[in-house]
Amino acid sequence: MSDEKNQKRPYRPRPVSGFPEMLPEVRLAELSFIDDIRKAFESFGFASIETPAVEEIEVLLSKGETDKEIYILNRLQADENDKDARLGLHYDLTVPLARYVAQHFGELTFPFKRYQIQKVWRGERPQEGRFREFTQCDIDVINIDHLPLQFDAEMPAIGYDIMRRRNIPDIVIKLSNRKILAGFMEGLGTEKAGNAIRIIDKLGKLPASEIGNLLRAECGMNDAAIAKCIDLADIRTQGTGFAARVRALGISNPTLEAGIDELASVMDMLRELPEGAIEADLCIARGFDYYTGTVYEGKFTSYPDYPTILAGGRYDDLAGSFINKKLPGVGISIGLSRMFPKLQQEGRLAIGRQCPTDILVIAPSAERQGLALATSRVLRARGFNVELFHMPGKLDRQLKYANKKSIPFVWFPPFEDGLAHEVKNMGTGQQEKADPATWEMPNG
Amino acid sequence: MSDEKNQKRPYRPRPVSGFPEMLPEVRLAELSFIDDIRKAFESFGFASIETPAVEEIEVLLSKGETDKEIYILNRLQADENDKDARLGLHYDLTVPLARYVAQHFGELTFPFKRYQIQKVWRGERPQEGRFREFTQCDIDVINIDHLPLQFDAEMPAIGYDIMRRRNIPDIVIKLSNRKILAGFMEGLGTEKAGNAIRIIDKLGKLPASEIGNLLRAECGMNDAAIAKCIDLADIRTQGTGFAARVRALGISNPTLEAGIDELASVMDMLRELPEGAIEADLCIARGFDYYTGTVYEGKFTSYPDYPTILAGGRYDDLAGSFINKKLPGVGISIGLSRMFPKLQQEGRLAIGRQCPTDILVIAPSAERQGLALATSRVLRARGFNVELFHMPGKLDRQLKYANKKSIPFVWFPPFEDGLAHEVKNMGTGQQEKADPATWEMPNG
Numbered sequence: 001m002s003d004e005k006n007q008k009r010p011y012r013p014r015p016v017s018g019f020p021e022m023l024p025e026v027r028l029a030e031l032s033f034i035d036d037i038r039k040a041f042e043s044f045g046f047a048s049i050e051t052p053a054v055e056e057i058e059v060l061l062s063k064g065e066t067d068k069e070i071y072i073l074n075r076l077q078a079d080e081n082d083k084d085a086r087l088g089l090h091y092d093l094t095v096p097l098a099r100y101v102a103q104h105f106g107e108l109t110f111p112f113k114r115y116q117i118q119k120v121w122r123g124e125r126p127q128e129g130r131f132r133e134f135t136q137c138d139i140d141v142i143n144i145d146h147l148p149l150q151f152d153a154e155m156p157a158i159g160y161d162i163m164r165r166r167n168i169p170d171i172v173i174k175l176s177n178r179k180i181l182a183g184f185m186e187g188l189g190t191e192k193a194g195n196a197i198r199i200i201d202k203l204g205k206l207p208a209s210e211i212g213n214l215l216r217a218e219c220g221m222n223d224a225a226i227a228k229c230i231d232l233a234d235i236r237t238q239g240t241g242f243a244a245r246v247r248a249l250g251i252s253n254p255t256l257e258a259g260i261d262e263l264a265s266v267m268d269m270l271r272e273l274p275e276g277a278i279e280a281d282l283c284i285a286r287g288f289d290y291y292t293g294t295v296y297e298g299k300f301t302s303y304p305d306y307p308t309i310l311a312g313g314r315y316d317d318l319a320g321s322f323i324n325k326k327l328p329g330v331g332i333s334i335g336l337s338r339m340f341p342k343l344q345q346e347g348r349l350a351i352g353r354q355c356p357t358d359i360l361v362i363a364p365s366a367e368r369q370g371l372a373l374a375t376s377r378v379l380r381a382r383g384f385n386v387e388l389f390h391m392p393g394k395l396d397r398q399l400k401y402a403n404k405k406s407i408p409f410v411w412f413p414p415f416e417d418g419l420a421h422e423v424k425n426m427g428t429g430q431q432e433k434a435d436p437a438t439w440e441m442p443n444g
Numbered sequence: 445m446s447d448e449k450n451q452k453r454p455y456r457p458r459p460v461s462g463f464p465e466m467l468p469e470v471r472l473a474e475l476s477f478i479d480d481i482r483k484a485f486e487s488f489g490f491a492s493i494e495t496p497a498v499e500e501i502e503v504l505l506s507k508g509e510t511d512k513e514i515y516i517l518n519r520l521q522a523d524e525n526d527k528d529a530r531l532g533l534h535y536d537l538t539v540p541l542a543r544y545v546a547q548h549f550g551e552l553t554f555p556f557k558r559y560q561i562q563k564v565w566r567g568e569r570p571q572e573g574r575f576r577e578f579t580q581c582d583i584d585v586i587n588i589d590h591l592p593l594q595f596d597a598e599m600p601a602i603g604y605d606i607m608r609r610r611n612i613p614d615i616v617i618k619l620s621n622r623k624i625l626a627g628f629m630e631g632l633g634t635e636k637a638g639n640a641i642r643i644i645d646k647l648g649k650l651p652a653s654e655i656g657n658l659l660r661a662e663c664g665m666n667d668a669a670i671a672k673c674i675d676l677a678d679i680r681t682q683g684t685g686f687a688a689r690v691r692a693l694g695i696s697n698p699t700l701e702a703g704i705d706e707l708a709s710v711m712d713m714l715r716e717l718p719e720g721a722i723e724a725d726l727c728i729a730r731g732f733d734y735y736t737g738t739v740y741e742g743k744f745t746s747y748p749d750y751p752t753i754l755a756g757g758r759y760d761d762l763a764g765s766f767i768n769k770k771l772p773g774v775g776i777s778i779g780l781s782r783m784f785p786k787l788q789q790e791g792r793l794a795i796g797r798q799c800p801t802d803i804l805v806i807a808p809s810a811e812r813q814g815l816a817l818a819t820s821r822v823l824r825a826r827g828f829n830v831e832l833f834h835m836p837g838k839l840d841r842q843l844k845y846a847n848k849k850s851i852p853f854v855w856f857p858p859f860e861d862g863l864a865h866e867v868k869n870m871g872t873g874q875q876e877k878a879d880p881a882t883w884e885m886p887n888g
Contacts, residue, residue: 011502013547013766016531019496021544023551024558031492043824045801045831045851048475052463052577053497053563057520058455070520075513075567076501076532087460088520100465103457107467109798109848111834114468119497123519133496148834272821322457354553357489377716380487387489390555390592404553407489 018124018132028356029349030340033166034117037137037334040162041115044154046139049114051096053121054087059099062321063290069123089121093138094318094331101142102322111143111151129307129338140331142319147328149262152294152314153269155332159298159310160277162334168343169274170302171309174236174281176295177263178313180246181285183256184232192219194289196229201285203233233283239271240264242280259293266294276301292316296332300342309339353406358384358441359423360402361411363392368413375413375421378436402426409441462568462576472800473793474784477610478561481581481778484606485559488598490583493558495540497565498531503543506765507734513567533565537582538762538775545586546766555587555595573751573782584775586763591772593706596738596758597713599776603742603754604721606778612787613718614746615753618680618725620739621707622757624690625729627700628676636663638733640673645729647677677727683715684708686724703737710738720745736760740776744786753783797850802828802885803867804846805855807836812857819857819865822880846870853885 015021022030038048060070071089090096093116101112117137126132139158141151156173163171181200185193199214206214208230215221215229228249235245243260263280270278286295291313298310312332320327343349361376363369369392376388387407389398402410403426411434412422423439424431459465466474482492504514515533534540537560545556561581570576583602585595600617607615625644629637643658650658652674659665659673672693679689687704707724714722730739735757742754756776764771787793805820807813813836820832831851833842846854847870855878856866867883868875 010768011500011506011766013503013543014500015547016496016498016500019498021495022493023548024491024493027493028491042800042829043827045799045804045829047468047472047799049466049468049471051465052460053565054460054463054577056455056458056460059457062455071517072520073515073533074518076516089517099457103459104467109845113799113831121497133498143834150832150834269817322455324454355489355491355557356486360489373713383487385486385489387557388594390587390594401553 018126020131020133023354025351025354026344026349028353029344029351030336033336033340033349034135034137036165037162037336038115038117040158040165041137041139043161044113044139044158046113046115046141049097049100049116050118051090051093051100051116053089053119055090055096055099057086057088059095060088060090062098063095063318071121071123091122092120093118093136093333094140094315097138097140097142097331098319098329099322101319101327105323105325111141111147113139113141115139129341131337134337137334137336138331139334140329142327142329145326145328147314147316147330149265149294150269151330152262152266155294155312155330156270156278156296156298157273159296159332159334160273168348170300171298172276172301173278173296173298173310174284175263175266175278176280176282176284177259177266177293178285178291178295179255179259179293180263180282181232181259183253183259184229184246184249184251187251187253187256188221188225188228190219190221190225195219196221197285200229200233200283203230203283235280235282237280238275238278240267240280242267242282246282262293286311286313290315290318294330303342303346306342307338309335309342311335355387355405355407356385357387357405357407359386359409359411360398360407361386361388361413362395362398363389364413364415366392368392368415372413375411375436379411379439382437384441411436462570464575464577467798469795469798470788470793472797473788473795474780477780477784477793478579478581480609481606481780482559482561484602484609485581485583487605488557488583488602490557490559490585493541493544493560494562495534495537495544495560497533497563499534499540499543501530501532503539504532504534506542507539507762515565515567535566536564537562537580537777538584538759541582541584541586541775542763542773543766545763545771549767549769555585555591557583557585559583573785575781578781581778581780582775583778584773586771586773589770589772591758591760591774593709593738594713595774596706596710599738599756599774600714600722600740600742601717603740603776603778604717612792614744615742616720616745617722617740617742617754618728619707619710619722620724620726620728621703621710621737622729622735622739623699623703623737624707624726625676625703627697627703628673628690628693628695631695631697631700632665632669632672634663634665634669639663640665641729644673644677644727647674647727652678679724679726681724682719682722684711684724686711686726690726706737730755730757734759734762736772738774747786747790750786751782753779753786755779797852799831799849799851800829801831801849801851803830803853803855804842804851805830805832805857806839806842807833808857808859810836812836812859816857819855819880823855823883826881828885855880 073087119133120136121133181197185196190196196219203211212226215226235242243264267280284295284297293314295313297308300306314330316328319329361372363372372388376386380386408426410424420433422431423434517531563577564580565577625641629640634640640663647655656670659670679686687708711724728739728741737758739757741752744750758774760772763773805816807816820830824830852870854868864877866875867878
């Protein structure tokens with residue numbers, strides 16, 4: 001290396017891999033998406049909470065999720081009093097929720113219904129739709145001892161409501177129930193039921209023959225059992241028709257029956273949703289070990305190869321584990337950071353405005369700046385988002401600024417005494433007299 | 445230690461010092477506060493951005509702020525490919541903004557007006573009003589080459605607007621201009637002007653005699669010079685009267701004159717604010733070295749001993765330093781995590797509701813659950829936040845739930861065919877017939 005290269009060059013800002021950031025016009029679209037998610041969550045009466053970005057390592061490892069590539073914190077200037085690093089950034093919002101409910105148990109009202117919209121961090125290798133920092137939008141309900149199935153049905157209803165608000169009809173939320181696969185395996189006499197479920201969860205990603213080979217090799221299944229598993233995992237119905245088809249496979253087991261009944265109840269409670277919005281799909285299992293009943297997986301129907309955009313399920317034993325109580329929960333996570341870049345790439349987001357400004361007030365001249373300032377104040381007090389241009393004078397420059405930032409209206413305070421205020425609609429080009437105290441913004 | 449004590453006991457969740465979290469009823473109040481801050485920021489046309497929680501260490505250290513106790517990240521399971529930790533959590537939002545503007549320079553519209561509401565982290569020892577994780581609400585404008593003073597006046601106007609929205613009239617935003625102190629020192633012939641400014645900034649925290657001793661010991665000032673400094677730093681006026689009082693001290697210097705003119709202009713532009721909302725206070729300097737002109741410091745007038753709740757200023761050389769351009773900026777930071785606990789402690793926050801629910805729909809019986817569900821849907825589609833109680837039956841239990849969560853209205857779907865819907869105002873106890881398709885919520 002030459003001496004020149006070794007010389008310290010000034011630092012030039014650069015993106016950090018896996019930590020995306022947005023230009024203002026994209027962020028504006030994201031914020032509007034988040035606002036709609038929040039409105040949907042609140043419309044069902046769920047309360048916001050936030051937990052710290054960090055948890056103690058014991059909490060993060062309590063589910064045994066050591067493959068999540070946890071980031072731990074150290075102070076840059078650690079002194080001798082520093083203990084070993086015992087704090088790490090959370091990698092999801094479910095484990096913090098479980099800890100929160102256990103810690104504040106006596107201060108919460110149950111069923112505890114909360115939503116949480118926060119960043120989470122995973123030190124994984126970045127790929128398409130996978131980042132090291134991303135936003136999760138979670139909604140969960142946790143109750144003491146017993147949690148009615150009504151909530152299992154409410155989760156996909158809320159998920160669908162968000163999509164409806166965002167005008168994204170091309171999604172399907174697939175439902176299953178862990179007890180169906182588990183009971184079916186039990187009924188078949190499979191020894192390694194957990195392994196088998198994880199293998200069947202891959203149906204759709206791997207061909208059926210490959211699934212068969214794995215079940216044979218890893219779970220010691222015979223051809224008849226494999227055929228029944230594939231038949232089961234192949235069942236996909238719009239309503240409750242799945243139940244008869246499962247029973248027709250001739251496996252009898254109480255856990256299986258419980259799973260069928262639960263899923264049928266949940267599907268029935270969701271019958272008001274538009275056709276195609278939900279379906280029972282018995283190959284869905286979800287990776288997390290803590291799911292014990294209903295599971296969800298949402299996908300774009302228009303982009304079938306694109307990964308899951310929302311997911312969740314019921315966990316009967318997660319939250320209570322810290323304090324030795326029975327605290328069953330169910331929840332769903334909207335994968336905003338998964339969904340958003342795809343919608344952006346497909347041109348399905350309204351991206352254009354760089355700012356929330358409704359009206360740019362023109363600064364006609366230094367002498368009339370006071371009038372322009374007063375005009376901005378009147379419009380702002382009436383609820384509009386208003387910028388006053390910062391350099392009185394040159395009109396061209398002011399209109400160019402409005403155009404560049406896609407500000408929809410430009411306001412002209414009178415250039416001389418006796419003249420009227422005027423407002424220009426930058427979309428239509430129309431300009432008309434207006435009174436700042438009474439003007440109403442046209443719709444659209 | 446006994447063997448028993450050495451046994452691994454199950455982890456019990458506990459708070460982590462410096463990383464506070466809120467119960468839902470407190471978080472609801474915080475969220476409403478944040479919403480108002482955001483509305484105020486947007487009403488002036490500022491755009492939201494978010495930067496990652498992390499920056500490269502070079503960025504974090506670029507201002508030489510090594511006393512901020514930066515947290516650096518390491519992966520819990522680092523492999524041999526891991527480079528030395530080169531990412532740290534941001535400790536403010538100004539340095540990330542400067543890096544953002546430099547990195548995306550060609551893609552932004554100037555003047556670039558952004559707000560940013562995010563968590564920041566400092567590994568300091570927690571004290572009253574100081575946390576290791578806290579929320580900052582920053583608003584800044586950065587322009588190329590020249591930034592009009594209009595923006596210096598806009599920052600405290602926005603700060604005051606937030607307080608007005610939150611019904612907090614008991615604050616004062618103190619303004620000064622760095623050039624006044626710097627030019628005054630220059631005019632006095634002080635050699636260690638920087639030191640002197642830092643000492644004078646402590647006036648109000650230390651007695652004047654102590655300030656005098658420090659100026660004598662650390663800056664070699666004589667008694668006459670010290671007296672002039674104290675006289676200067678003592679100047680506090682509601683309007684532009686400070687200018688005459690500074691000039692009466694008889695120090696002549698071009699930087700001083702520029703500072704007086706700038707501050708007078710800014711104070712003049714703010715004359716529409718209510719009396720007492722702002723004042724020129726010439727002892728204000730702010731700690732950060734990067735401030736070059738206007739500086740702000742906001743405090744509760746009702747709690748004069750409580751620390752600064754908003755602060756900021758103009759920095760002409762910060763953002764451009766990464767890319768060798770002139771990018772002057774001015775901004776203000778609302779110390780939400782500083783302000784909020786004090787307002788809570790003083791009982792000045794509306795804390796009570798545990799959830800955003802407007803209406804709890806009663807589930808009269810299992811048979812009529814479908815009707816109750818349909819009623820919830822109608823009310824929700826009309827924009828209300830609606831919960832349907834999860835266990836049909838026992839009315840007492842349902843009303844108790846509404847009471848505990850302070851849900852303001854309870855809706856009774858007809859218990860028999862032919863009866864009408866009824867709604868109960870939980871505040872007044874009044875119950876009346878109502879139609880879910882047309883009912884309007886009473887004000888208040």
